[in-house]
Amino acid sequence: MKNLFTILALIFLTTCHEQPKLTIGFPEPGNPEPVTEENWLSVSPGLHGSFASVDERHQRDLPPEIKPVNIWNGTGWKGERIHTQVLIWSPSDQSAVHWDFSEFQNQSGNIMPSSAFQIRAVRYVLTDEFLTGCGYRDADTIQAHLVGDALEPVSNLDLPERSTRPLWITIDIPNDIEAGMYKGNLNIISETDSSLAFEMGIKVQDMTLPDPSGWSFHLDLWQNPFAVARYHDVPLWSQEHWELLRPLLTLLANAGQKCITTSIINKPWGGQTYDPFNSMIGWIHNSSGKWDFDYSVFDQYVQFAINCGITEQINCYSMVPWGNQVNYFDEDSSGYITVKVIPGTEEYENLWRPFLYDFRAHLAEMGWLNKTTIAMDERGLEDMKKMISLLKEATPEIKITLAGEYHPEIKFDVYDLCVFIRPPLETNPIRERVEKGFPTTFYTCCARPEHPNSFTFSPPAESAWIGWYAAAQGYSGFLRWAYNSWVEDPLMDTRFIKWPAGDTYFVYPGPRSSIRFERLREGIQDFEKIQILKKVFNKFTTPEDLEKLQELQNFLEQINPESLNKKPAKDWVNEGKKMLNKISR
Secondary structure, X not given: OHHHXXXXXXXXXXOOOOOOOOOOOOOOOOOOOOOOHHHHOOOOOOOEEEXXXXXXXXXXXXOOOOOOOOEEEEEEEEOOEEEEEEXXXXXXXXXXXXXXXXXEEOOOOOEEOHHHEEEEEEEEEEEOOOOOOOOOXXXXXXXXXXXXXXXXXXXXXXXXXXXXXXXXXXXXXXXXXXXXXXXXEEEEEOOOOOEEEEEEEEEEEEEEOOOHHHOOOEEEEOOXXXXXXXXXXXXXXXXXXXXXXXXXXXXXXXXXXOEEEEEOOOOOOOOOOOOOOOOOOEEEEOOOOOEEEEOHHHHHHHHHHHHOOOOOEEEEEXXXXXXXXXXXXXXXXXXXXXXXXXXXXXXXXXXXXXXXXHHHHHHHHHOOHHHEEEEEEOOOHHHHHHHHHHXXXXXXXXXXXXXXXXXXXXXXXXXXXXXXXXOOOOHHHHHHHHHOOOOEEEEOOOOOOOOOOOOOOOOOHHHHHHHHHHHHHOOOEEXXXXXXXXXXXXXXXXXXXXXOOOOOEOOEOOOEOEHHHHHHHHHHHHHHHXXXXXXXXHHOOXXXXXXXXXXXXXXXXXXXXXXXXXXXXXXXXXXXXXXXXXXXX
């Protein structure tokens, strides 16, 4: 009922024109920007459609300003996911619009199965603008607008009068298919008065991309299971909660995620998200003055994430939390106590040393000791040095993860290091760490830069550019602090009280993917293709291979911290893809 009231209030407050008579099959906010019928006077009756670039977003309540195109050709490797989108629009109501694909065949008569194709409707949400990045923002004074981002898995929809609806087309090329050009048709049918026909061609190259579990890209998007329980109104860690988490974590694993996000204390980030992180480990100070630790939730979550396909690393936040506070249950007082402990002090060591000894023994028993890290987020050098000193002395087997400023003094003490994209890290430290097998990544956040970023108003290609930047600079991968730290009503309004809209999540409840998440995954695929091609060309050093390798390296050298000042991300990504298609077999 709460969500219903929220939706009704949003529609009432933000609508500036008459709402469409038909429903599309899922609720959307009204348009906070004025739109008039005059915009549609020049559009002829009936259903219209056209292929459109995945780099562009289109307004829902205006006809697109494009010349209709009904032919599309794409190129990809075996095992690669590629995308396009079709826009449909009409000045009049179109009911029960649905679609089907014909059989796709190549010259030899081989068939690409229908399971390779998926269409999802692009769903509109409220967004805002960058302003100054981090900091509180007043939703009543910031100009909001609609943006297409969430991907809604529907088999048909009603298209309201005077509206445009993008349809996001995903093709997962089978990894066992024969190379060649596969051609077929897409038909979009309206039960009202018209239908559309589109021709599609998919060139499958004779190269194979591994399954996501085999990707080398070190992807670390922080999960928030607490947001899932709150949004869906189910008890935390109940069976219903686990069933809701399963597809969410599987979706992430299928993008190549490497790290499981766990919380070993309450509010390791000081409660900055709408749904704060509680501890997955129970801290109990018993009546005999000793410590007991309850790992039941931690064990369940870690094993569950592993079963969903996230298997490489367990990141535990945090021994240096924001505010340096630790909360535990005290048996003598039968209540919870919060203490503030500063790294390097006797109180800090007396608190953390018993935990580390016990945690190490438990991890060894579970078989997780070699993949677990104690993780910190944006902590200062002195605190890090003191924490590292204790960890090395007490439990040297446990690794360290840090997202924050680069400090050469501890560059090899930290196993998994993620630095902010600005200022750029010099290539020497990156190369030194990667050669030692230490994950070395970069991140973006609310503060800066405005470009590239993955807000709901960011250009979609900027998410794909991330993979190209990682490959060009030699990074192992990418970190973003929020995979699903949802705001109050994420399927309607992506704005938050502190940061630019969309900063707190990539995907939506359901789970529903997004344009941003699919483009990020696309850039990761490009990263993988680059690594594979480098190995191929270095192994088979024919003059042709050396020429292709040089062409690849010449392009990557152009992608640097200043490259987006020269031209937008979509130009870099599209030029890079064209080059990859050319040098692939």
